[in-house]
Amino acid sequence: MNDLGEGRRNEEFELFDQLYARLRRFAAVVADLDVDPDDLVHDALAATLGRCALSDLDDPSAYLKRSILNASSNHRRRRATARRFLPHLAGPTVTVDDYPSDLSVIDRLAPTDRAVIFLADVEGLGHAAIAQELGLSAAAVRKRASRARARLRRELGGTEPARDNEPRVDLVEHDVSRTGED
Amino acid sequence: MRQLEERAERGTPRGAANLWAEVQLEAGRGSRGSASHRSRIGREATYRIAIGVLTVAVLGVLVASLVVPPRGQTIESPAGRGGDTEVTPSGEPARILVDGMGLRVLHPPVDPNRENSGFDLEExxxxxxxxxxxxxxxxxxxxxxxxxxxxxxxxxxxxxxxxxxxxxxxxxxxxxxxxxxxxxxxxxxxxxxxxxxxTPVGWQADFEDEAQAVTWQAETHEGAGIWVWLVRVLGQDTSGSTARPLEVVGRPGVVVTPGEAGVEEVMWADETFVYRLTAADIAGNTSLQIDAGDLVGRLGVADEDTWSQAVSASGRTSTPDLLLSRLTGFLTVVLAVAALAFLIRGPRILVLIGPLAVFLWMLFGPTSSVLAVLLLGLYAGSWIHRRRIGGRRATGEPRSGTAVDG
Structure with missing residues (x-):
């Protein structure tokens, strides 16, 4: 990356600048509450630029999102390992911002499930598009979305987990044209 | 939805420009995850491993040299007295083997304070x-x-x-x-x-094949050299005895033929030792009048590996061999643990390290197996290191990477 010329570097930055807002939102969702989303974006960007330029990627956004998701999963795994093997060293629970309690419910989902729900319900992507973004199969995305929604309903007080093909009364309106292949 | 929206907007964004600048700054320093950084870590790890191996090797050699004086040094023979011969000027005599005969047993020199095996010449x-x-x-x-x-x-x-x-x-x-x-x-x-x-009898080695046994002795001399042994061999029986010069393994030697029913003997000397070779026994405890010329032609100075193998086969283990054997045993245990670890969490192919080391040990002896173990250990260490610093999980690279142009 350092070998790039000034002009190419500016192009790279402009590309990142265009992606930044969406990447940060994505990172904020998939990361646990004690993790700064910008740290994840930073790590993903550094790891990616260590390998190639952003413009060399077919889909820089998808690549960086996967990197962010992996980094978040790694962080969650390391923390779980520390809790399991070093309970006496773990100390008090990490202090997090005071968010509404129902927001912390989302934190109980796996980062990948969070990412699926976020991309589907907030970003409005269809299952096929999510699958391409996260490197999963469409079926896996569908299954993860269904299970994650069911769990959220249970955690938030709902009793009947809705099936994936039922009307999503609590979800954002979908762009049917993009989900038609589901 | 609302919760996800809130979560997506949490915190205060540092901004694309700041993040970009941070990454550029770290890249300039060789930050974690960059190719140059990984390359540097790899080089450093290689250096450290090489230094570690070198240190262990040097320490091993030092320990071996402290326990047993170095062998296998080549010194120049006296001018006009034959070619160079591999001898050990300090501590141990030349490693003589007899072609066609196996080393049966090797005796170290006795302590003169505890046992006096010299001649008793009384007056x-x-x-x-x-x-x-x-x-x-x-x-x-x-x-x-x-x-x-x-x-x-x-x-x-x-x-x-x-x-x-x-x-x-x-x-x-x-x-x-x-x-x-x-x-x-x-x-x-x-x-x-x-x-x-x-002076007590020094080193003694016995060789044998199916029908013949040979005894070889080496004793440190102090100036008198081969004359002392000539006196011992001849004693008072001088009728018809002959002593003729003969070069033995590149050294000046003498074949002594006692006049009566004595046994022909071969003697030679280097700068430190006088050597005596006798061949007297065959199956049935009868005497054998050896052909000195034939026997001398079958003598040879063995290299260290050959000598070590002969000593091991003789049933006596020298100290370096013992150390090597213990080291190999220790490494075998390490390999077994490593093989188990690889079986659980590593490339399955490395499980073969254990059986391979045992096979090499059986085939080529402990020295080559230790070398093989070290090389394989280096490879395993390198693999573990690469896995730690270069793995996708460590760098956050997507598992199924998005296609990269070109």
Missing amino acids: TATWRIFADPDRPFEGPIVGVEILDGGGFRPWGVNLAERSLSDFTDGLTRDGEVWSMASASGLRQVAAFTAPRFD
């Missing part, structure tokens, strides 16, 4: 040897054993048609100085006192 005080100073073994050799009581006993070898008295008649004494008549052409070539005989 003998001094020995004086007279011979042609230039070619001592190509003509008559006369020895005088001077007794404490004032008398003397002569002996001779290579006398041919002449009698011993032809020489002793010309023997004169002036105080402590003994001389031979000048007409005989003999001069005093060696003089040594009785304590020289008290």
